[in-house]
Amino acid sequence: MTQPTPAIVPQSAVRRLPRVALWLFCAAYVLPGLFGREPWKGNEFTAFGHMLALAEGVSDWFNPSVWGQAPELDALLPYWLGAWAIQMAPSWMSAGLAARIPFALLLGLTLATTWHGVYYLALSPQAQPVPFAFGGEAKPKDYARTIADGAVLALIACLGLTLLSHEASPILTQLAFVSCAFYGVAALPYHPRYSLLALSVGLLGLCLSGAPSFAVLMAAGSGFLCLLDRRSTSAKTGRQHALWLLAMGLAVAALASVLDVWHWRLHALHNDWSEWRSLLRLMAWFTWPAWPLAVWTLWRWRRQWTSLHWSRHLVLPMWFTALTVSTAMLTHSSDQTLLLALPAFATLAAFALPTLRRSVAALIDWFTLLFFSGCAFIIWVIWIAMQTGWPSQPAANVARLAPGFVPSFHWLAFVMALAATIVWAWLVVWRTAKHRHALWKSLVLPAGGAALCWLLLLTLWLPLLDFARSYKPWVQQIQSIMATQDARETQNVCLLSYGLDVGQMTAFRYHGGFDVKVAETTPTEQQARCPWLLVDNDSRPDLGHVVRLNEWTRVRTIRRPSDNNEDVTLYHHRQAQ
Structure with missing residues (x-):
């Protein structure tokens, strides 16, 4: 026999959060960071380098690379979105701002799909509060709307969402499509057509955003849950949904194989306690304050997910959370993978609200x-x-x-x-x-x-x-040093680089207007045409194997402001002096 729900909620407790207030919450979170800044170093600037290369037509759309280096993730759609935005932007808008706009919209999509997914989960009969003997309990739609409002607030409050969700990088694209897939599975019993469309967008978007294996596992697990869910849909409908999800998983696998983005980047579990301690510490602050509320939900609603007739409003976010957290334990970028678990954590946190003391x-x-x-x-x-x-x-x-x-x-x-x-x-x-x-x-x-x-x-x-966090002050500092050595204009001047990563080379191309070339791939006779050479200090011992050092004069070593671990050495070609 199914135990009664632990939620005892009167109608007075489901007062609607004003839509204007909710929209202002979301706007105050999404819009800061969109304007008034340059692309920041790290994942954002590396991704921006590939977007800029696509927009300028120097990279292949299905095999993106810049200066011979492929992206760390085999993602296509994030770079396409940024490149299309750069190409469509008006002349007065910088490429950095243009590239961030679609990703700000993706963050808004994450909040919207999380709200709707939680709304339909809260509408399920198992999630509704206990009916009162003389009436006065919360109405189903009002209750569901309140729980959905709480989920969005919990998602915004998560500390780990702050920085990564405001960077124009593939991980934000993955977050938006995970949220779409979550909404699609949650709303299947209520709006099958819209749900299947959202699932298609979410799973295919994940495939094109560098997570095809994650999409296949998500489709298979969600289909299995649909097959076992006897309380929300009929057995026939559940089988249809499960078969459709299985077909979508196969379609994702086929598309990943055709585009050659099917690569595993998992490693063995840590056998060092310090690594586990670091991971647990990361999870604790990254998902705060959602995780304590999620744990409370699992305890107070334990009879609804440990019994044979489980409740989908608990098992579905638990499945998404378990899949993401287990994947984070097997990847080198645990923080980025944990980002995908935040909508499910926020969902579980929201269902703690009716039972909080x-x-x-x-x-x-x-x-x-x-x-x-x-x-x-x-x-x-x-x-x-x-x-x-x-x-x-x-x-x-x-x-x-x-x-x-x-x-x-x-x-x-x-x-x-x-x-x-x-x-x-x-x-x-x-x-x-x-x-x-x-x-x-x-x-x-x-x-x-x-x-x-x-x-x-x-x-x-x-x-x-x-x-x-931007490269612009560093580039300007190096340009001023160049001006003291050579008064000629640096715009479109050839600049050889050795040991620099994609983000650094993109910075000199974007902020300085240099024609950046990689020393390793540039023939010796063409190297003489470049008046400047920038070398990462960690790569200086091997420089003699790439260029003729007797043809270059060392100018000085320049450290990037605010970063003691990032510096380069500038050389000037003697023929250009």
Whole structure:
């Protein structure tokens, strides 16, 4: 016999979160970081290099490569999206901004599909609250809408989502398509046509985004769940859905084979406790604050997923979470893989809301209030120190960590940051004074605090972060050194590189306008036509095997500002002097 649901929810507890407030939450999270910055070093700039090469027609669309180097992931669609955006952008828009626009839309798609997926899971009879003897329990649609609102707030609050979801890189594309597939499976009993379309988009998108094996496993596991689910659909319909998912898995496998993107990048489980400890620490902060609520959900709803007649609103996000976390344990990029688990974690966290005790909810509120208010205070103090020099210690720390950085004041950024801080203060007062019975109340402060701190960082600290994480100041510094050696214009001037990665070479091509060539693939007679040579310091001992050192004069070693581990040595060809 199926045990009753642990959710006891009156109609007064499912007060609707105003749509304007939810949209503002999402906008305050998605839009900061889209404007006013250059592509940042790391995954974003490497991906941007391949997008720029496709847009300029120097790379093959089905075998992307730049300077002879293929992408780390066998992804196609993320680079296509960025390249198409660059090609369609107006002349006044930079390529970096154009490439980020489709990825900001993908983040918005992630939030939207997560909301709709959780909404249909919460509509299932097993997820509904206990009916009262004399009525007054929450209405099904109002309850489902409240749980879905809580899931989006939980997703926004996850600390691991912040940086990776705002980078124009393949992992954000994978996140959006995982969310589409999640919505498709969740809504199958209610809207089969739309669900099958979303599943098709999600699985094929994952295949083209560098995760074909993950898509096949997701299709197979979801089909198996559809086959076993006897309570949401009939046996015949369940078999049809399972067969369709199996067919989609085979189609993904076939497409991956045709495009030659079928590669496994898994390694054996760690046998070192320190590695496991690092992974557990990563999972703890990356999925915070969703994971404690998810654990609470599994405990309070344990009779609904441990019995023979399990509930799909629990088993489905559990399957997505288990698949993603187990994959993260077997990959070198655990943080990026864990990103794909956040929609499922947020779903489980949302179903904790109907069962939370008042003391637990108060603990969440107080911890969130202190943590995010403290973070906001630190951001403001350091910004004031950058502008005025007081307090002196934060100003000295900024000068030490980012040598050469000159602070600037921007009225628009200041007004937006001030407005966000005032809204946060109002939100704290509102949370403690009104709507105490709304289910989503415990996630308003975590989501609002995460959005506040991200907005403050990308307004007040944007010049500092852009200086520290972009390559532009470094390129300009090297150009100024070149100008002291040779007064000629550096635009379209040949630049040999040795030991530089794709991101660094793209930076000199994009920010400096150099015609970058790789020394290893450039014949010796053509090397003499390049007046400049940049060498990564780690590769300098082998430089004599690639170029004729007697033809080059060492100028100096230039370290990238704010990074002591990234420096290059500049050489000038003697014939150009």
